[in-house]
Amino acid sequence: NAGVTQTPKFRVLKTGQSMTLLCAQDMNHEYMYWYRQDPGMGLRLIHYSVGEGTTAKGEVPDGYNVSRLKKQNFLLGLESAAPSQTSVYFCASSYGGSGAQETQYFGPGTRLLVL
Amino acid sequence: GENVEQHPSTLSVQEGDSAVIKCTYSDSASNYFPWYKQELGKRPQLIIDIRSNVGEKKDQRIAVTLNKTAKHFSLHITETQPEDSAVYFCAASYTGWIGKLTFGTGTRLTIIP
Numbered sequence: 001n002a003g004v005t006q007t008p009k010f011r012v013l014k015t016g017q018s019m020t021l022l023c024a025q026d027m028n029h030e031y032m033y034w035y036r037q038d039p040g041m042g043l044r045l046i047h048y049s050v051g052e053g054t055t056a057k058g059e060v061p062d063g064y065n066v067s068r069l070k071k072q073n074f075l076l077g078l079e080s081a082a083p084s085q086t087s088v089y090f091c092a093s094s095y096g097g098s099g100a101q102e103t104q105y106f107g108p109g110t111r112l113l114v115l
Numbered sequence: 116g117e118n119v120e121q122h123p124s125t126l127s128v129q130e131g132d133s134a135v136i137k138c139t140y141s142d143s144a145s146n147y148f149p150w151y152k153q154e155l156g157k158r159p160q161l162i163i164d165i166r167s168n169v170g171e172k173k174d175q176r177i178a179v180t181l182n183k184t185a186k187h188f189s190l191h192i193t194e195t196q197p198e199d200s201a202v203y204f205c206a207a208s209y210t211g212w213i214g215k216l217t218f219g220t221g222t223r224l225t226i227i228p
Contacts, residue, residue: 033215040124042204042218043159058215059116090158103149104216106158 121219
């Protein structure tokens with residue numbers, strides 16, 4: 001049981017390049033989330049998904065797209081990277097369900113540097 | 116939307132002493148308040164949480180208190196140890212947000228041996 005895993009662990013991009021971050025969970029969780037973490041700003045929600053085939057915007061969605069084609073995977077895409085997207089990205093998942101207030105389990109993070 | 120403020124941003128305590136971190140939230144509908152610990156270079160991990168139907172919860176050396184009227188909640192760590200050194204985040208959410216947590220900006224706790 002690996003929990004929540006993220007690929008890659010570290011990446012350097014040039015401005016304008018694109019990339020996809022992969023999040024995978026083996027806990028059969030319904031809900032999945034993408035956060036970014038910047039110094040002094042805590043964790044901010046980018047996008048989230050409440051089930052396979054669904055996605056929704058979080059607090060800071062601009063410049064990012066997501067897809068949840070399979071229940072266990074949640075992809076975060078950067079179509080045209082900008083230096084402002086330099087950050088540490090965390091994926092998380094939870095059981096979810098109606099009226100859920102469930103523990104979120106985090107992945108190990110992806111450190112992204114945009115030059 | 117919800118706004119969570121966390122204080123202090125840094126805290127240093129002598130080993131064996133207690134540490135207290137405080138958070139306030141703005142939305143009176145929030146009813147779930149978790150605390151996460153993040154060690155350097157690691158992922159955030161839940162250490163304790165509280166729901167709005169209780170005022171206090173304890174787990175060994177860690178306790179959380181909630182004051183719904185004042186809209187604030189606090190993390191208390193007693194008999195601090197070097198391994199307690201980390202960044203601690205509070206968060207808040209309510210059912211209507213489908214688990215969407217709003218995090219505080221974090222407190223860097225340093226335990227001085």
